[in-house]
Amino acid sequence: MGLIVQKFGGTSVSDDQRIFNVAKIVTKAYSQGNDVVVVVSAQGSTTDDLIAKARGINMHASKREMDVLLSSGEQISVSLLAIAIESMKFPVVSLLGWQAGFHTCLTYGSAKIEKVDSHRIKKELDKKNIVIVAGFQGINECSDITTMGRGGSDTSAVAIAAAMNADACRIYTDVEGVYTADPKIVKNAKKLNIIDYDEMLELSTLGAQVLNNRSVEMAKKYNVEVEVLSSMEDVPGTVVKEMKNVEKRAISGVAADNNIARITVTNIPDKPGFAFKLFSKLSANNIMVDVILQSHGKNNLNDISFTVTNDCLGDAVNILKKYTGNWENSEILYDENVSKVSIVGTGMETQVGIASKMFEALYEAQINIQMISTSEIKVSVLIDSSDTNLALNSIHDKFFR
């Protein structure tokens, strides 16, 4: 018995039947004597539908008005879930972001939670109500509605769990937990019982898409144990927490990111500052650069290669062309058919030979490595995107068989 925070995504409440399935999970936890706070996202494609509706009227709608519009999505889902729970004769109340005390920064569209004032939630729990909270949304100091960006409901759930010192924070999804690889691609992928915050961060950045990144950062900051589990199957999921040394694995998982393109700028003058200015131009335009490789060429000229996300490629190339336009012989090359495959594990720091074992797997599969990047808990390689699935399977077999 204690305080349980549960979070359900848009797919879990996309129709009446699924809403009742969620209602069952919620009321079961309540019937076991727990206080239950439930965070819900907008139903199914609601958010996308509303965005399309706005774009039909104005492609450049202000973020403030978009937040007013989009926050209606959770308003509908929380009330419908409450209405379903009412039909099962349980006491229940729904709260919107501003009612639940989500105070955010001023930034519309991607607001950060600054404080959760949980007094209204506590009041409702004291009345023995199940409390359904609209995720993804809050209120800023102008008394305006703000939204937290895609996946914001995960963050809402973790923030409540942190603010109220919850005994459990359960994120229900359409998978059973976090796997050593994407089970759709790697047949032998295994569900992990636990995973470290840092590993989870690397994996979500790399496209595992189970938990929103900011929610993991927040969970780490406030040391909230988060369980990722299925809303369809009643089986244990994966607990995201700070792992002790003894629990650490060399490798926790293998992930691929296809939404990536490689850019190469050739013949950069070999003088201090040129490369720096190149990247500062990109960052000034909000273009994030990942894996970077610089090679020293002939005649004191350098080639530099790096990756950007696919949707930034066009902008990045245009910016670079402008900047390098008057350099002699310099060219901008790019390739969209690349993929970044990574292994992640907090135990990596204390074990040798992890990276070479990965390269060995790729060699055995005859896959060419274009670029390599490493951090304390990660090794990433850039390969041809047609090799992605083969690479994932080869590397996974090497480490987990």
Add this chain to the structure above:
Amino acid sequence: MGLIVQKFGGTSVSDDQRIFNVAKIVTKAYSQGNDVVVVVSAQGSTTDDLIAKARGINMHASKREMDVLLSSGEQISVSLLAIAIESMKFPVVSLLGWQAGFHTCLTYGSAKIEKVDSHRIKKELDKKNIVIVAGFQGINECSDITTMGRGGSDTSAVAIAAAMNADACRIYTDVEGVYTADPKIVKNAKKLNIIDYDEMLELSTLGAQVLNNRSVEMAKKYNVEVEVLSSMEDVPGTVVKEMKNVEKRAISGVAADNNIARITVTNIPDKPGFAFKLFSKLSANNIMVDVILQSHGKNNLNDISFTVTNDCLGDAVNILKKYTGNWENSEILYDENVSKVSIVGTGMETQVGIASKMFEALYEAQINIQMISTSEIKVSVLIDSSDTNLALNSIHDKFFR
């Protein structure tokens, strides 16, 4: 130049094209140098769609949760209208009921406005913003969302106009104003330039359906002049205001109400209190009784006839059967095929012969009158519903030709 409150109903914002039509009316008033506050209802059938959604889950959803659900409708329409106005490069901001300061009583589903705290609206007007306000919704002292019932947006608009002492309150509809009769039925119906609050109240009760009743009561109470006009045609509408004696007409309009049924209770014991108890039973069950007629019969027994709205008929009959069950020879008779036709005019009090002129028109059309009821500014007759259109035309011709 001054402060103008405009209100647009759900039909006026039902699609992108109509939203832009509204945006044009709004920005025109703003361009003329006015402060503009716009009250908007939910788009087209949104409210009905949301009600259907809730009923699919639970036929007995709480009114509190229904209010959370339904208020999302105006949230969508205000943001879309703001987004349209943004595309026309005007400064604009949307506000929900709780942001716009609509404080209501506790009653969910049919909340009454207790106070409009207009400081946020004023702040936005000071910044030279066009302010788009969600109608129909407010906040109660529990910090819960409340809605005001059907037609509540009219009341929202009048409440703002009253609280802010607006220079004009314009209710845009799909008709050009208030007519002497329903133009769909009476070909010669004429648009009125002005109409008195009391006449408007009688006419909206009688089914003219141009303005919500509570909004007219509020306009009368705070002496707000309300103009009803078309959102499609740029022509003057009808001004609802307190008419001076010199302006008063014997008859302002003729209206019919078909949503009505006649009940007759026969052979009521002729002793004090029996009729009173009969009506108190009905009112205890929230059944409103209109036109009442008591006739004195033989053997000290009375018949009593009255009307109720059609949807209350079943309940009313059941209640009456229970109550009269042990009376000798008493019967409950009812007829749904009746219609109430009324003439309304504040000048009626000072002119004689108005009622008899109405009866003459009905006699000439060979229409039988079942019951008659009069007030200071109204004469109503109950007739067979198949005679409704003929009656409207005959009476209208008599007075307005």
